Amino acid sequence: MAIDWQQYRCEDFYDELFGGPGLPRPAARRLAEYLDDLSNAELAERRLAAELAIKVMGISFTVYSEGKNVDRAWPFDVIPRVIPRSEWEKTEAGLKQRAAALNLFIQDIYNDQKIVKDKIFPAELLHESVNFRPQCVGMKPKHDIWAHICGSDLVRDKDGTLYVLEDNLRVPSGVSYMVENRLVMKRVFPELFENTTILPVDDYPAQLYDMLVAMSPRPLDQPNIVLLTPGIYNSAYFEHAWLAQQMGIELVEGSDLFVADDDCTYMRTIYGSKRVDVIYRRIDDLFLDPEVFREDSVLGCKGLMRSWLKGRLGLANAPGAGVADDKVVYAFVPKMIKYYLGEDAILPNVPSWLCMYPKDRSHVLANLDKVVVKPANESGGYGMLIGPRSAPEEREKFRALIEANPRNYMAQPTLSLSTAPTLMNDETVEPRHLDLRPFILSRGDSTYVTTGGLTRVAMTRGSLVVNSSQGGGAKDTWVVDVDAEAVAQPLLPQSQSQSQGPR
Structure with missing residues (x-):
């Protein structure tokens, strides 16, 4: 047998699959027993099958390195993350609550600004x-x-508490990999899907399409929807093309669109111009419309903002939504939930210090070797200081940055991120840190949350950085039904398991 769960050392952190060596959590027991019965050769064969499937399916991502774009095969681990359905139902409710409050906040900020007038959110x-x-x-x-x-x-801390680390509201990416991860797992471990109740994730493109249809300014059964991409050199281009193909909509670049004198948006086709009702845009605000934002942008289309502001075009996400996609604004989300919904937050924030406040700033500067410092608007794990793993010169650099622009920085304690078993190149299994990115679709009359989401895993021992652009990988995420009365039971040691034959 390739895997001896009795030797899996997971005591230092909360492990998503195991409560201790040889002690799988109830939702993960069937998976652990199955993997326990595989030989080294069988496990290597499954891993190779996953790698080949990823290549055949063309699942890739782009890394920017030394001024070059490098396409790489999607890094994938064949041992999934497992979440019991009962826990996920609470998480789903918390995500819906959070999305509702964030949308109310953005609507308020661009209109009455009641939350500012009531001194819940700082005007500065x-x-x-x-x-x-x-x-x-x-x-x-x-x-x-x-x-x-x-x-x-x-993210989950050592005590098992699940926290919201941040919200991505501008052009969140990764959902295509969530669905493709599942397709790879079905190819590699089809028998597990026959014997385990794993909730599906493949309805996301249909849910996204229905949400975009609901945004149309015209009452049509089939409005014209397009996905606006920056082009083939963008790091998420695989996802842009995948989503457009899955939804059956056109994938366009800015040069394919124009806004006419009637303030409607049109797409150039070989049959002539065709009106566009909704754009799912995957480019940032500042590149969207050279008439309003960056004049030198060639990624967007002149007049898109005018078309949207006059109600003749739907844009997802709406320009300006990024006002809530700010790691400093993030700290106020629990207050937003209380203010707009009259409820306590179901999912807590990670405790945070805002460097714009002198007391918080003093604490952060005195503890740079212990905290994680984040800039307000970076993404992809860039621009961060992970204090316990930093060098003195890095900390001094961040000290100067914080003192020069305190509004742009916040800090959080260094969490002991949860782990999950991850297959190494030598077919051994070791714990690796991970996070989870679920995706939430809001359409006004309803809110949809993916079943689980994209689990990203730090493939390097001890690393807390899960981003694929910085060496991270991914796992399939299983939300499974499990008996409410089930309790953790230890697996038999391999010697006993072998003497009894296959289970």
Whole structure:
């Protein structure tokens, strides 16, 4: 047998699959028993099958390195993350609550600003926000939804508490890999899907399409929807093409569109121009419309903002939604939930210190070797300081950055991120840290949350950075039904298991 779970050392952190060596959590027991019965050769064969499937299916991502774009096969681990359905139902409710409050906040910020007038949200924080778009003031999108698609990152600490680490409201990515991970697992371990109740994830493209249809300014059964991509050199181009293909919509670049004198948006086709009703845009605000934002942008289309502001075009996510996609604004989300919904947050934030406040700043500067420092608007794990793993010169660099622009930085304690068993190149299994990115679709009359989400895993021992651009990988995420009365039971040691024959 390739894997001896009795030797799996997971005591130092909360492990998603095991409560201790040889002690699988109830939801993961069937998986652990199955893997326990595989030989070294069988396990190697399954891993090779996954790698070949990824190549055949063309699942890739792009890394920017030394001014070059490098396409790489998607890094994937064949041991899935397992979440019991009962736990997921609470998580799903918390994500829906959070998305509702964030959309109410954005709507308020661009209109009445009641939350500022009532001194719940600091006015100075808004004034210095790099993602606040004055051009959006007074706008009320259809259904009052601004962040139609949100990807919230979740992490679990050593005590098992699940926290929201951040919310991605501008152009959240990764959902295609969530679905493709499942397809790979079905190819590699089809028998597990026959004998385990694993909730599906493949309805996301249909849910996304229905949400985009609901945004159409015209009452059509089949509005014309397009996905606007920056082009083939973008790191997420695989996902852009995949989503367009799955939804049966056109994949376009800015040069394929134009806004006419009637303020409607049109797409150039070989049959002539065709009106566009909804754009799922995968480019940032500042590149969307050279008429309003960056004049030198060739990624967007002149007049798109005018078309949207006059209600003749749906844009997802809405321009300006990034005002809530700010790691400093993030700290106020529990207050937003209380203010707009009159409820306590179901999912807690990670405790945070805001460097804009002198007391918090003093604490952070005195503990740079112990905390994680994040800039307000970076993504992909860039621009961070992980204090316990930093060199003195790095800490001094961040000290200067914080003192020069305290509004742009916040800090959090270094969490002991949960782990899960991960297959190494020598077919041994070791714990690796991970997070989870579920995706939330808001359409006004309903909210949809993916079943689980994209589990990202730090493939390097001890690393807390899960981003694929920095050496991270991914796992399939299983939300499974498990008997509410089930309790953890130890697996038999391999010697006893072998004497009894296959289970």
